[in-house]
Amino acid sequence: MAADVPTLVEQAREGRPRAVARLISLVEGASPQLREVMAALAPLCGNAYVVGLTGSPGVGKSTSTSALVGAYRRAGRRVGILAVDPSSPFSGGALLGDRVRMGEHASDPGVYIRSMATRGHLGGLAWAAPQAVRVLDAAGCDIVLVETVGVGQSEVEIAAQADTSVVLLAPGMGDGIQAAKAGILEIGDVYVVNKADREGADATVRELNHMLGLGEARSPGDWRPPIVKTVAARGEGVDEVVEALEKHRAWMEERGVLAERRSRRAAHEIETIAVTALRERMGELRGGQRLDALAERVVGGSLDPYAAADELVAGVAGAAAGQARGVQD
């Protein structure tokens, strides 16, 4: 049954969680009403401040998210949480069942919690996560926390598409190297060394300082990412994290960096949707056996893959042009 989008949007604005949940389902499921929802949300977006939070498994992401939510709630802010599950690129099924439960905030009407698994198709999360953020934004959240596991390029990329990105580490996990490999050391605006009561916390801070400082000649006006120590399970250091986030926000607003970052994020979002649309069109061409026929010729050696790609692109462009003409007629 088709949803009544205007009513859902109105209810979401009033803070009704079921309407918010329903809208997110519509956008992440790429329902036929996706476009209607997005058009309705557009003028309502832009209020929420988006915080990305990423780190390797075991650094205490859920606990940290929960503690941050607590701090924001005490300050009277409405908070949305988008917890992104990595899943296999091949099965389409989520492998991690142990998702954040966020027990203490589950019944708070000022908190929306949503888990999201990778969709089956390529680029699925990169495409769906920003749409879910838009729903939470339009629903009146002041802060949207996007929590991802920093194990894959796409997860890291999602966390990087935030107003402020927080990278979490923990001592004694050989974490530095792992983090470096995943690229998460390069996206942090704020670094948090959680479980700071454990042995090796200071060494981790030192190592991090060293890695962050390497090869970077910063200008005086540049943002220097702070490193905050926390014991999230006991709430220690959490206020300092919030303070660091506020400082980064103020710094960006003063310099016009926030507006710039949001433009870049929107551009990235548009491009991702466009690439997905073009990919789908190629899939339709494949359904029409065009790609298969090209592949056979490449395997047989009568065509090279570049020449084949040219033919495919020409087909996609032709189909798009045909569609455009169809609309005009």
Add this chain to the structure above:
Amino acid sequence: MAADVPTLVEQAREGRPRAVARLISLVEGASPQLREVMAALAPLCGNAYVVGLTGSPGVGKSTSTSALVGAYRRAGRRVGILAVDPSSPFSGGALLGDRVRMGEHASDPGVYIRSMATRGHLGGLAWAAPQAVRVLDAAGCDIVLVETVGVGQSEVEIAAQADTSVVLLAPGMGDGIQAAKAGILEIGDVYVVNKADREGADATVRELNHMLGLGEARSPGDWRPPIVKTVAARGEGVDEVVEALEKHRAWMEERGVLAERRSRRAAHEIETIAVTALRERMGELRGGQRLDALAERVVGGSLDPYAAADELVAGVAGAAAGQARGVQD
């Protein structure tokens, strides 16, 4: 200076390593001559058997690759090795300096060794690796080993684009869960538990057996991925790995699966090149400030990202159609 492509190709066919290296540089650097090279290589490809080899850091990939190369060389086969470095999606620089040196094979004229780092742009490796494989194939390699670190989706995907994919594990690394997260447990045609002289090797084999068996009702004709124990550093079990690879090849050839897999690989390759081309075109439109203008409207709330993507796609298609017309005129 433009390279003399026909001469380079001829020299590569004669087994001259510098010509092979030069051709790979031309294709991975996306030089203006890329298309000329690919067209020249097309009719020469299809002889090499491509083996993908992936696993977490520390399982002994380099040692295993080296041992496999030794086994193939003893059988008189020419071998190409493509060692793919993961690198940050944000810096474009390779972070791992400790690449395979392959000391014992470095001076063997029947072995080509090539390391490859992620290119700066998105999808870079997915696009460049198959082209390098084509060069090694055309140069007369019987076997091409593509070695990747199984830490990210794109690396795993590269290893999956092989005739036979080998997944390496080692005991006592909590490896199972890590492997599962990266999706590498789903791509193996052959599994190798290396460092099998260490404690916990049998437990790893059991765990692997359990994970591979889960939820899969195989038909009698299906390929059941074998698990081979090795101590690659001492050469133990390496002949068994080669034997497992040969069995898998024979199994695929008998059933026409190899031809099917190669068609699918070519289709994937064509699609990747096509998407890259379309992305580049969007970048050109961005250079023309079209994307930036759309992003501003999305940030301002006067346009939603889907409607913006429609405009972008129409622009790309229009440009392609215009180009096509330009050629015809």
